[in-house]
Amino acid sequence: MRTLFDEAAIANRIDEMAREMANDLPKDFLLAPVLTGAFIFAADLLRALHKYGADPYVDFVQLSSYAGARSSSGVVTLLKDFSIDIEGKTVLLVDDVLDTGRSLHFGKGMVLDRGAKDAKTCVLVKKLTGHAEDLVCNYIGFEAGADDFLVGYGMDDDGRQRGLPVIGVV
Numbered sequence: 001m002r003t004l005f006d007e008a009a010i011a012n013r014i015d016e017m018a019r020e021m022a023n024d025l026p027k028d029f030l031l032a033p034v035l036t037g038a039f040i041f042a043a044d045l046l047r048a049l050h051k052y053g054a055d056p057y058v059d060f061v062q063l064s065s066y067a068g069a070r071s072s073s074g075v076v077t078l079l080k081d082f083s084i085d086i087e088g089k090t091v092l093l094v095d096d097v098l099d100t101g102r103s104l105h106f107g108k109g110m111v112l113d114r115g116a117k118d119a120k121t122c123v124l125v126k127k128l129t130g131h132a133e134d135l136v137c138n139y140i141g142f143e144a145g146a147d148d149f150l151v152g153y154g155m156d157d158d159g160r161q162r163g164l165p166v167i168g169v170v
Contacts, residue, residue: 001121001146001152001161001164001168001169002153002168002169003166003167003168004044004142004144004148004150004164004167004168004169005142005153005166005167007063007165009142010044010124010141010153010165010166011044012020013141013142014041014045014048015048015051016139017045017048017122018045018048018049018051018052018054018137019048019052020139021049021052021054021092021122021139022049022052022053022054023052024053024054024117025090025092025120026032026090026107026123027053027054027055027056027059028055028056028057028138028151029054029056029089029090029091029092030056030057030058030059030084030089030090030091030092031045031046031049031056031057031059031062031092031093031094031156032058032059032060032082032091032092032094032107032111033058033060033061033095034060034061034062034063034093034094034095034096034103034104034107034155035060035061035062035063035080036062036081036162037062037095037096037097037155037156037162038094038095038096038124038154039154039156040153040162040163041094041096041124041141041154042058042094044120045094045122045138046058051126056092057081057084057089059079059082059084059086060082060083061078061080061093061108062078062079062080062106063076063077063078063079063103063106064076064077064079064103065077065100065102065103065106066081073076074100074102075156076102076103076105076106078106078110082115083156084123084167086111086114086115086116087114087116087149088115088116088117089095089116089117090116090117090119091111091116091118091119091123092120092122092138093107093108093119093120093122094122094123095107095121095123095124096123096124096125096129096137096154096155097123097124097125097144097150097155098123098125098126098127098137098140099113099127099129100136101132101135104121104123104135104137105134105135107121108121108135109140113137113153120139121135121136121137121138121139122137122139123137123140123141123169124142124154124167125140125141125142125143125144125150125155126142126143126144127138127139127143127144127145127146127148128143128144128145128146129146140160143168144167144169145169148169148170149169149170150165150167150168151164151167151168151169151170152164152165152166152168153165153166155165155167157170
């Protein structure tokens with residue numbers, strides 16, 4: 001594994017993103033991590049947001065577009081739905097990586113269809129590739145190559161290496 005972003009770089013970037021979000025979003029927005037990959041990022045982001053005065057609600061959604069360990073099926077499946085009513089709320093969907101864009105596109109559409117006041121998107125890493133969906137991501141932590149298979153900090157290789165404190169390429 002080759003390290004792309006170390007612990008210090010990740011912590012600094014999350015702090016910068018939290019400061020920007022705290023200025024942009026209402027104090028009581030809904031932070032919606034997309035499971036499973038975004039849970040570590042979302043936890044650190046939530047702590048950083050509190051530092052800047054934001055106090056978001058938190059609820060999880062689980063989406064999947066992966067047919068196997070490393071390839072997208074092209075079809076997004078809702079595996080876990082929100083447990084709270086999102087109507088009238090500003091929702092920030094938080095994901096680990098923007099690859100094809102299908103999951104966040106699906107999630108944003110679902111949130112707006114359910115009457116959310118606004119839907120924003122945030123990713124820790126955006127891959128520099130032609131995305132299948134036309135999606136404007138509001139907050140981006142880092143960028144990585146289109147062919148980089150990322151692990152660590154929530155991202156996994158068939159369920160492994162998710163807990164690494166860095167983001168690496170295998």
